[in-house]
Every structure is written in C-alpha cells, then in structure tokens.
Amino acid sequence: MEVCRGSVYLYEFSNYEHFIADLEALIELNHDYRFTLFTRLPTRRLIDKLDLSLISNYWITRQTAGNTLPPDIAEISRIIEQSSDDESNFFVLDGLELMDDEGTSNNLLASLSLLFDKIKARNDVFVICIDSLAFDSEWMVKLQYLTEKLVVKSPEIVAITEEVSDAVEPIEVPLQHELGIDGGPRLAYLAKLPEVGFTKEILVKRILQWRRLGLDVSAIEPALAYQEKEAYQLYKLIEEKVRRATELERFIHANRHDLDATQIAVDMFRVRQLTGLDELEKKYYSSP
Numbered sequence: 001m002e003v004c005r006g007s008v009y010l011y012e013f014s015n016y017e018h019f020i021a022d023l024e025a026l027i028e029l030n031h032d033y034r035f036t037l038f039t040r041l042p043t044r045r046l047i048d049k050l051d052l053s054l055i056s057n058y059w060i061t062r063q064t065a066g067n068t069l070p071p072d073i074a075e076i077s078r079i080i081e082q083s084s085d086d087e088s089n090f091f092v093l094d095g096l097e098l099m100d101d102e103g104t105s106n107n108l109l110a111s112l113s114l115l116f117d118k119i120k121a122r123n124d125v126f127v128i129c130i131d132s133l134a135f136d137s138e139w140m141v142k143l144q145y146l147t148e149k150l151v152v153k154s155p156e157i158v159a160i161t162e163e164v165s166d167a168v169e170p171i172e173v174p175l176q177h178e179l180g181i182d183g184g185p186r187l188a189y190l191a192k193l194p195e196v197g198f199t200k201e202i203l204v205k206r207i208l209q210w211r212r213l214g215l216d217v218s219a220i221e222p223a224l225a226y227q228e229k230e231a232y233q234l235y236k237l238i239e240e241k242v243r244r245a246t247e248l249e250r251f252i253h254a255n256r257h258d259l260d261a262t263q264i265a266v267d268m269f270r271v272r273q274l275t276g277l278d279e280l281e282k283k284y285y286s287s288p
Contacts, residue, residue: 024051093128094129097130109142200223245272252267
C-alpha cells in the first residue's frame with residue numbers, strides 16, 4: 001500500500017518472513033521515500049533476509065559497536081530529528097518490547113506520543129511493528145487510538161530480465177549444493193569481482209552467496225557503510241580468505257580417508273569461520 005505523509009501506522013507482527021516480505025513490498029510501492037529500520041535483529045542476521053542496499057538499519061541492543069542503538073525511544077527520536085528534511089523519510093521500528101523494561105508502559109506511551117507529533121510535523125512516515133500479545137490489552141487500545149492500522153498488500157510479481165556484464169555481476173550459486181564432509185554445502189569458486197563497476201548492491205549479493213555456502217563473512221559487513229573504494233579494499237581481503245578456505249576444503253575433502261574424522265570436523269568449522277587459515281595451511285600443505 002502507498003502510505004500518507006505525516007502518518008503513524010501500527011503493523012501487527014507475526015514472524016520475520018512475513019514482515020520482511022511486507023517491508024519489501026512497502027519499499028517497492030513507496031520508492032520516493034528513504035527507508036530506515038530500527039530492529040532487534042543484528043546486521044549479520046538481517047543481511048540474510050533483506051537487501052540492505054535498499055534501507056538504512058540500526059540494531060537495537062545494549063552492545064556498543066557499529067550501527068547499534070540502545071533500547072531507548074529518546075535515541076530513536078534523536079536519529080529521526082537528525083535525518084534530512086530534504087528527503088521523504090520512512091521509519092520502521094521493530095522491537096518496541098525491548099523499550100518497556102526500565103519504566104512503566106504509560107511512560108513509554110507518553111514518549112511515543114511525543115515522537116508521533118515530531119513525525120507528523122516533519123511530514124515523515126513511521127511504522128511500529130508490534131506483537132499485541134506482548135503488551136497489556138488496555139495499553140494496546142491507547143496505542144491503537146494514536147495510530148492507523150497498516151495492512152500491506154503486496155504488488156503483483158513481475159519477472160524482469162536484465163542484460164548485465166558477466167565481468168561485474170556475481171555468478172548465482174545454485175540452490176542445490178553438493179554436501180561436504182561436515183554436512184554443509186561444498187565450497188565453490190565464485191567469479192572475482194573487479195573494482196570497475198563494483199557497487200554495494202553487488203557486494204550484498206556476494207555476501208549472500210558466501211553465507212549460503214556456510215561461510216561466516218561477518219567481517220565484510222562494515223563495508224556496507226564504507227565508501228565504495230574502501231568497501232572494495234575490504235572485500236578483496238575477505239575474497240582472498242574465501243579462496244584460501246575453498247582450497248583447504250577441497251584438500252581436506254580429497255584426503256578425507258586418511259584423516260581423523262574428529263579433527264576434520266574441528267578444522268572444517270575453522271575453515272567456514274575463516275579463522276586460523278595460516279595454521280591450517282601449514283598443517284595440511286606441509287605434511288609429508
């Protein structure tokens with residue numbers, strides 16, 4: 001659905017699969033807006049579910065690193081106030097339950113009411129995603145009075161074929177993978193991405209491909225907030241680690257009958273975590 005500027009909506013949250021599908025539909029239908037998501041999901045989990053090139057995101061947590069945000073309505077209000085007035089802003093909050101720990105529900109409702117006034121004054125859009133069972137029914141009635149109900153109707157799916165350069169677009173990893181000796185998918189060599197034509201959209205696709213292969217590539221996630229040149233430099237470092245991990249996995253697989261099963265399990269875990277590669281290469285490649 002297309003939303004109205006200066007509005008606050010209440011979205012009934014059921015599960016993340018449904019929520020992400022509806023969020024993608026909102027982005028597609030309201031492409032004039034700049035989207036920002038405040039969520040309880042860390043970026044390393046969110047990236048599996050959503051194309052982060054389409055939306056800014058903050059992880060609601062008491063940890064302090066990267067794009068984290070404490071569970072405090074005042075902090076969310078601060079970010080909203082600092083956002084550009086020159087753009088149409090669309091804010092989505094997932095995790096209101098986390099902000100009800102250190103005060104009464106009435107205090108939370110008062111803080112939300114002040115935030116809603118700011119949203120309307122700025123002519124922005126704000127959506128609260130909430131499981132109504134997490135709050136007292138009387139409190140929910142008060143919140144519903146201050147908001148409009150949001151029901152997302154997904155647009156029709158249209159297949160679009162684009163002609164892209166093989167030198168730039170990552171090769172799609174097949175949905176079905178040969179299983180490795182540790183039960184995970186066998187690692188595969190992917191086409192190297194050149195710096196010319198490198199974008200964050202392409203980086204997101206490559207991260208998803210790596211993660212589908214069972215690799216922990218969380219070290220590349222900060223690149224999504226970098227300028228493209230710096231992002232590419234970090235990408236190249238991780239790409240080289242993935243290449244080395246793939247070669248190690250293939251060596252271990254080829255020599256599995258001569259290796260201890262327990263040690264294979266331990267070493268394959270390290271391979272997929274991209275840790276201790278120097279030690280593993282010395283162990284396997286230097287063996288007589």
